[in-house]
Amino acid sequence: MIFTTTTEYAIRGLAELAGRSSDSKSIMLDELVSGTTLPRDFLAKVFQRLVKAGLLKSAKGRGGGFTLARPAHQITLKDIVESIDGPIHLDRCAVGLDKCNDHQPCPQHDLYKPIRQRLKDYLATTTVADLASSLKTKQAWVKIVEIKAAEKEEKLPTNGKH
Amino acid sequence: MIFTTTTEYAIRGLAELAGRSSDSKSIMLDELVSGTTLPRDFLAKVFQRLVKAGLLKSAKGRGGGFTLARPAHQITLKDIVESIDGPIHLDRCAVGLDKCNDHQPCPQHDLYKPIRQRLKDYLATTTVADLASSLKTKQAWVKIVEIKAAEKEEKLPTNGKH
DNA sequence: CCATAATCGGATAAAAATGTCCTCTAAAGA
DNA sequence: TCTTTAGAGGACATTTTTATCCGATTATGG
Secondary structure (H helix, E strand, O other), X not given: OOOOHHHHHHHHHHHHHHHHOOOOOOEOHHHHHOOOOOXXXXXXXXXXXXXXXXXXXXXXOOOOEEEEOOOHHHOEHHHHHHHHHOOOOOOOOOOOOOOOXXXXXXXXXXXXXXXXXXXXXXXXXXXXXXXXXXXXHHHHHHHHHHHHHHHHHHHOOOOOOO | OOOOHHHHHHHHHHHHHHHHOOOOOOEOHHHHHOOOOOOHHHHHHHHHHHHHOOOXXXXXXXXXXXXXXXXXXXXXXXXXXXXXXXXXXXOOOOOOOXXXXXXXXXXXXXXHHHHHHHHHHHHHHOEHHHHHHHHHHHHHHHHHHHHHHHHHHHHOOOOOOX
């Protein structure tokens, strides 16, 4: 829900990119996806689109790779979604009446409006920098859990499972 | 966004059903879709699922058709969505980290949470009765616009377009 | 009990989304 | 200049979603 698979790859890819390149060095795809579950070849296609949309810069050949076209805090979720899916059309009527829009609202339309507005705000204000930071925090979190699990394993060596 | 095509058909179909059967008489598919853009055969499949999910009752043969399995105000959007897509998984991390959930949240997760909660509330509180009422209001609205357009047409008979 | 009328359910098709592979092109460095 | 390295982009494969069709099944009414 909310995002398509392709869009999610774009989001994750950009978050990884922003998180890994401390300075503004370019990063290669192979490096970017290592340690993640991101599908290398498909992400390549997605990144091509992001390059054309102006969110990424790419360089061929040796020392090539990808860089953010502008600072991470200036790339929003909205930018990403629109680069992939085209203009966001959250304005459609929930009931599905095509002639329904902000100028000709149905009651349902108005009920849904505040939610839609919140979503829009979220998409417009959340940046790749936020995502990268979230990603790092989360990765640290996962690591801690793994360490604790390993410690537990040591104390219970009888159970050979996994 | 938000709903898949199939889910939207389900929503629209149920709204039509609730709006057309003043009492609890059953309605045939052909009658239901007449005057709408709902695809008859595909909706038939969708309705089969809703029957199995317990939202609709169906009757074969003469005098058959579909009825709501319970009062319109007791069928929520959530019920519909889950009948089609299975349990709603709005809880996935926006960043796409699979190990992220309410017990192991990442920062992004918490930012998105209030929106998700609002969406859930909307799905849980909006009923087929609401949708049917919205639909009727809207249909009346469209009719008024058509009439006004026709009046305008009479005053400008030179323009033969349409 | 037969003709009719309606959904059910299987088969199939068409379209869109997702995923993979391979060659071309551009850039860097020896 | 030649070789290596990286993304670009076309072709193709797979999967999922959406759509259509038709015979089977079930019920009604004469």
